[in-house]
Amino acid sequence: xxxxAESRVQLSSVAEGLSQCLYCPAVIRMxxxxxxxxxxxxxxxxxxxxxxxxxxGCHRQEIVPACRKEQSLELQLESAVxxxxxxxxxxxxxxxxxxxxxDCGECVRNADAAVESFVRELAGIQQMLNKDIVAAYEGDPxxxxxxxxVMSYPGVESIVTHRIAHSLYVHKVPLxxxxxxxxxxxxxxIDIHPxxxxxxxxxxxxxxxxxxxxxxxxxKNVKLYQGVTLGAxxxxxxxxxxxxxxxxxxxxxxxxxxxxxxxxxxxxDTVIGDxxxxxxxxxxxxxxxxxxxxxxxxxxPLITS
Numbered sequence: 001x002x003x004x005a006e007s008r009v010q011l012s013s014v015a016e017g018l019s020q021c022l023y024c025p026a027v028i029r030m031x032x033x034x035x036x037x038x039x040x041x042x043x044x045x046x047x048x049x050x051x052x053x054x055x056x057g058c059h060r061q062e063i064v065p066a067c068r069k070e071q072s073l074e075l076q077l078e079s080a081v082x083x084x085x086x087x088x089x090x091x092x093x094x095x096x097x098x099x100x101x102x103d104c105g106e107c108v109r110n111a112d113a114a115v116e117s118f119v120r121e122l123a124g125i126q127q128m129l130n131k132d133i134v135a136a137y138e139g140d141p142x143x144x145x146x147x148x149x150v151m152s153y154p155g156v157e158s159i160v161t162h163r164i165a166h167s168l169y170v171h172k173v174p175l176x177x178x179x180x181x182x183x184x185x186x187x188x189x190i191d192i193h194p195x196x197x198x199x200x201x202x203x204x205x206x207x208x209x210x211x212x213x214x215x216x217x218x219x220k221n222v223k224l225y226q227g228v229t230l231g232a233x234x235x236x237x238x239x240x241x242x243x244x245x246x247x248x249x250x251x252x253x254x255x256x257x258x259x260x261x262x263x264x265x266x267x268x269d270t271v272i273g274d275x276x277x278x279x280x281x282x283x284x285x286x287x288x289x290x291x292x293x294x295x296x297x298x299x300x301p302l303i304t305s
Contacts, residue, residue, distance in 0.1 A: 035097070038090045042083060043179045049080040050164055054126050058150050077119075085115045088173050095174040114171035125163045131200035132159050139203045139223055154188035155204030165194035198222075199255070206261075213250035215268065222253055225261040225280075233267035233285055254290070 052058070053076050092107035136149045136156055143149055149156055161184040165177035177194035185191045190207045192198075195214035201221035204210055209227040212218070216230045232249035251270035259265070260280040265272065272278065273290030282294055 035093045036090055037094055038087045038175055038179070040179055040183075042087055043176055044183055046080055046084050046087065047161065047164065047180050047183065049076060049083075050122075051160055053077055053080065054122070054129060054160065055150055058147070077122075081115060081119055084118075084176075085111055087176060088115055088168075091174040091176050110172070114168065114173050117171050118167050121167050125167060128163055128200045129160055132156065132202050135201040135203040135221065135223070136205075140205055154190060154207040158184050158188050158190040158192055158204060158207065158210075159198070159202055162192045162194065162196070162198065166196070166198070169194040196250075215248045216250040217252040219253060219255035219257070219274070221256045223258045225259065227262040228259050229264045229266075231264070231266050233270075 053073060056073060088111035089108055092110045096107050133146050133149050133156060136153055137143045137146045140149075140153075143153075161180055165180040168180075169177040181192060181194045188207055190204060190210045192210075192212045193214040193216075196212045196216040196218065198212075198216075198218045199220040199222070202218065203222075204224045204226075206226040210224055211229045211231060213231050218230075230251055230253065235249070236244045236247065238244055248268040251265045251267055251272065253259070253265070253272045254274045254276075256275045257272050257278070258276075259272075259278040260282075262281040263278045263284070264282070265278065265284045267285050269287065270285060271287040272284075273288055273292060275290055276288055276292040276294070278284065278288075279293075279295035282296055284294065288294055
């Protein structure tokens, strides 16, 4: 056997092993039915278009005359919604395949209902984002204008994506909300799970390294600094040793709270009361009442003789 033949044999063996991956059988079944997985690139494009729709003229070079602004928005929205519907149908069919798909048409109906509900919420999402932008502008002395905030602040980019992804998550669209949130996580260093519930007037200053877990609940006018973690204290397991899902695992942060850089707040039962301040690098696994100030002990100077 010559070297080329040996090489082909080795590659064949490797390919056979690789084909045994965990998700391959489901993907093969989907392809046999003519079903395709959602496209990450398509979802990124939809997300960019939705952001442009929410902030017309802010993120693209072309300027639309005022007399044609509504018409242009309607065309943009129609395109984005059509593509979102198409990708959502794929996502629901993916989910259905793992639930032993009956090919009953329910996936299309679920996608239509979810996208229709999402579109109805867009105006409300924009109103929430307007409050987030004002919070960022008023909360950062370095901000020169709200336009600067919209165009350049990673914390604003992350909450814009989150509000879009959260709406789709609430309407039980599989895959797509997480793909959106992880794209922004990669771009900004801010990791917000689309399941987190976040009230208006939310601002993350600087942003890098912030983590907000799936079942976190955050009230109105909350401000976080870089490196804050709102995470789970532990992961309950079932009788087979698998993590229990669909239970609350993350803390609640109520209205008008400020959490400074590097603070870690963990646990489903941990509640930070209204108007509280949590200092930098604090590790907190218990609740604090309203109007609390929680800080680590201040370091003392070392006096030498």
